[in-house]
Amino acid sequence: MNESVLNLGAAPGERVAAVPVVRNPKLDQWICYWSIPFFYVLFGLIFVLLARIMPPQSPTSSAADIVAYMQSPTLRWGIALLALTLGLASMASGIIVVQMQRMKGLSAALPYSYLAALAVAGVPGCLFPCFVFALGGLRPEYSPEIQVMLYDLGFLSFVGSLGVFTIQYLVFAIAIFLDERQIFPKWLGYLTIWALVTEIVAVPVWVTRTGPFAWDGLLSFWLGTAIFVGWEFLMCVCLYRAIKNQPIEELEHHGG
């Protein structure tokens, strides 16, 4: 790319001699960026097709149905695949935080909060429920009562881990509104507030097992998921533009 030639031309002479390879100076960012669609395709495959965690099984299923679900053969394979690949999510956090740090008029406090919130969120929102389901699947001799408990624990943790995600959304929205450079458009900040609100609507999953506020409910799960999918997609579009529009001079002090 001519961008990289420009970049190398501007670098100190001895460094050009030492690194004669002409490469895309944003290559690292693009690798992280393209991990996002890759991860979400994998995520969809695991959660929807293999483990069938999404859409969630019903909180009012009978014990026999729950045992049958826990013993479904694809559940364990799906979770094994997830255990192997969940770390990919950290690449998405990395690239988002790098772009947040380009914002003008704010310190690194919000990007760090974003990173910390997501680092914590992956445990109750993904890893823990998977361990619990895998545990139930691996040992069919557990009594049905224990299987039911593991099932409830898994889904409550998966749908009910709210607070860290609300803070992730909140710091991201605040950063967008404070940013004087408009790295991300303002409407993405408003969209992020909706994503935050949908997490709040899921609070009753801890209180009720039936109706639209249950963990498989129309409001707590379906509307929230629809908005999350929209948010993730538009986030990717905005992130793509942010990386693309990043001036090459900004990268030089990173050694290009």
Next chain:
Amino acid sequence: MAADSGVVPTGRAGRVPGEGSMWFFVLGDFWIFSCYFACYVHDRAQSPESYLAGQQLLSQGTGVLNTIILLTSSLFVALGVQAARASDIDVARRFVTLGGACGILFMLIKAWEWSTKIIAGFPAGTEDFFLYYFMFTGLHVLHVCLGLLILVLVWRELRKDRPRPMFVETGGTYWHMVDALWIAIFALLYLVR
């Protein structure tokens, strides 16, 4: 949105007041709340008696009082926007302060209403109605909190030498949305028989 285009004269014909991104938020918010309302109406139709029993425990008088307070606050904010457009900054700031004060009053009354409901408890069969009641009014109060924060930002903008009328309009647009949402929630939870 009807509240906004109705109360605030735009001056020039064909201009939308406030920033476009705020209108994206307002329209989207109305869309999301429509989903919530549709869900409520659907569930209510399944067992009208139990919802009616819950509804009768709400005080319509409190609901009406809160509606009047929010409508008044919207009027204050609209007058504030008008004053800001006319570069009458001191007056604008005073109206925005009054609008915010009404918002705080609204939240205090809501908190009192919630506490009486929680202390009294819910008779068997009305849990579904009260779950909706607390979720809808809770989400709305969250919008009021955000609105108060925005009014504080507007107030600070109005202390500058040359405040941007656009910024004041954007804040006003949000505040009118909070008002319009409340009217829908009030009608659904308190009035629909």
